[in-house]
Amino acid sequence: MGEIENLSVKVKNFKCFGDEPQGFESIKPVNIIIGRNNSGKSSLLLLFKHLLQNEIKFSENLNHNSITPEIFLKSKLEENEVKNVFSESTRGGDVPGHNHWEFGKQFVGTELTWRLNHNHDHQFLDIGTCNNGTKPFDLFPSLKRYQQQLANHISNPLRQLAFKHISAERDIIPESDKVKNYVVECNGNGITNLIQNYLNKDYLPRKIIEEDLLLELNKILNPDIQIEKIVCELLADNRWEIKLFEKSKGYIALSQSGSGLKTIIHVLVNLFLVPKVESNDLSKYIFGFEELENNLHPALLRRLLSYIYNTAINEKCTFILTTHSSVEIDQFSKSPEAQIIYIQHNGTSAQCHCVKTYIENSGILDDLDIRASDMLQSNGIIW
Incomplete structure (x- = not known):
C-alpha cells in the first residue's frame, strides 16, 4: 500500500472533468468520494478501471467536449529508480562528480510528474525541488535529457493491481x-x-x-x-x-x-x-464500491464500513467508496488512514478536493442538504 499511498493520480477531459486536472493528491487505504447525485463520483471511481487495464483506451463517449482524456501521475523517485539512470559505475561526460551517482543521488525522494500514455509509456512533465532545496536541472540545463530517462524508470504501482467494482x-x-x-x-x-x-x-x-x-x-x-x-x-x-x-x-x-443483506454478501464475495x-493476494486489488448505504440500516452500514477499514489496514488493499451519505463522513473524517474527496459540479465541469477540516465537513453536509434528523438517524439514535 505504501507505494500507492505516495502516488498522485489526476485526469483531465475525462467525462465530467474539464481541462483542469482533477483527482487524488495521494491514495489512502480508504478513500471516500462524496458529492451530490450526478456530480462525478462514479466517473472518478471508474478512472481506476481504465488505469489498470493493460492498454489504456478511452472511447469517444468518455471525452469531455470532444477532447481526449489525459492522465497525470506523480510520485517520489526511489533510490533504485535513480540508480538506473545515474549509475555508480558510470563517470565522465558532462555529469559532475566522481561518478554519475554522486550527482544523481540528490534526486532520491524528489517528486516527478509524468503523463501516462495509452501503452503505459511515461512522458516526462515536471520534477520538483530536491530535498537539499536545489533544482539541479536548472543549474545544469545540458543534463535535462536525463529527465525523460527518470520518467522512463519510475515505477507505476498501479500496473500490478486489479480493479473490482460494485455498481450502485x-x-x-x-x-x-x-x-x-x-x-x-x-x-x-x-x-x-x-x-x-x-x-x-x-x-x-x-x-x-x-x-x-x-x-x-x-x-x-x-x-x-x-x-x-x-x-x-x-x-x-x-x-x-x-x-x-x-x-x-x-x-x-x-x-x-432485503437489498442491504445482498450488498453485504456482494462485498464479502469480492x-x-x-x-x-x-x-491473488488482497493487497493486489483496488476495490471500487458505489453507494453501499443504499437500503442498509445505518448501524449495519457502520459495521460494514468498519469491516472494510480493518480489511484495508490488515490486508494492505485499497478501497474507493462513493457516497452521498453522512455516515461515511462521521466514520472516516478523523481517520489518518482514510480521506474524503469532495466533488462539486458547476454545470460545466466537476472539481474535487480533499476535505481536511471540520468546517469543510460542515460545508459538505450543507451542500448535500443533510438535516439534523438525518445525522441522528445515521448515528443510530432514530430509525
Missing part, C-alpha cells in the same frame, strides 16, 4: 450452473453461480462457504442477525438459489431478502471469494 445498481438472483466460469460482475451477476459451485463441486472446498464466508458474514450482521447456514437449492427451472438459515425464521431465499478464484 446491483442484485443477487437465481442463476443457472456455469462450470468453471466464476466471473462476478459489478451488478452482482455470477455471485449465485460462484457460491453454488463451491458448495456443490467436489473439486472446490465447501468449507470456504460453509465456515469461512459464514463467519465473515456474521461478523458484520451480529448482533442483529445470526446466520446458521448458507446453502444453495436447485429450483424447478434449473436455476440455483442461495438460501440463508436463521434459527428464528428458518431458510430464507436471498432473492427475497473480498473473500474472488481473490481465491483468481489466486
Whole structure:
C-alpha cells in the first residue's frame, strides 16, 4: 500500500472533468468520494478501471467536449529508480562528480510528474525541488535529457493491481450452473453461480462457504442477525438459489431478502471469494464500491464500513467508496488512514478536493442538504 499511498493520480477531459486536472493528491487505504447525485463520483471511481487495464483506451463517449482524456501521475523517485539512470559505475561526460551517482543521488525522494500514455509509456512533465532545496536541472540545463530517462524508470504501482467494482445498481438472483466460469460482475451477476459451485463441486472446498464466508458474514450482521447456514437449492427451472438459515425464521431465499443483506454478501464475495478464484493476494486489488448505504440500516452500514477499514489496514488493499451519505463522513473524517474527496459540479465541469477540516465537513453536509434528523438517524439514535 505504501507505494500507492505516495502516488498522485489526476485526469483531465475525462467525462465530467474539464481541462483542469482533477483527482487524488495521494491514495489512502480508504478513500471516500462524496458529492451530490450526478456530480462525478462514479466517473472518478471508474478512472481506476481504465488505469489498470493493460492498454489504456478511452472511447469517444468518455471525452469531455470532444477532447481526449489525459492522465497525470506523480510520485517520489526511489533510490533504485535513480540508480538506473545515474549509475555508480558510470563517470565522465558532462555529469559532475566522481561518478554519475554522486550527482544523481540528490534526486532520491524528489517528486516527478509524468503523463501516462495509452501503452503505459511515461512522458516526462515536471520534477520538483530536491530535498537539499536545489533544482539541479536548472543549474545544469545540458543534463535535462536525463529527465525523460527518470520518467522512463519510475515505477507505476498501479500496473500490478486489479480493479473490482460494485455498481450502485446491483442484485443477487437465481442463476443457472456455469462450470468453471466464476466471473462476478459489478451488478452482482455470477455471485449465485460462484457460491453454488463451491458448495456443490467436489473439486472446490465447501468449507470456504460453509465456515469461512459464514463467519465473515456474521461478523458484520451480529448482533442483529445470526446466520446458521448458507446453502444453495436447485429450483424447478434449473436455476440455483442461495438460501440463508436463521434459527428464528428458518431458510430464507436471498432473492427475497432485503437489498442491504445482498450488498453485504456482494462485498464479502469480492473480498473473500474472488481473490481465491483468481489466486491473488488482497493487497493486489483496488476495490471500487458505489453507494453501499443504499437500503442498509445505518448501524449495519457502520459495521460494514468498519469491516472494510480493518480489511484495508490488515490486508494492505485499497478501497474507493462513493457516497452521498453522512455516515461515511462521521466514520472516516478523523481517520489518518482514510480521506474524503469532495466533488462539486458547476454545470460545466466537476472539481474535487480533499476535505481536511471540520468546517469543510460542515460545508459538505450543507451542500448535500443533510438535516439534523438525518445525522441522528445515521448515528443510530432514530430509525
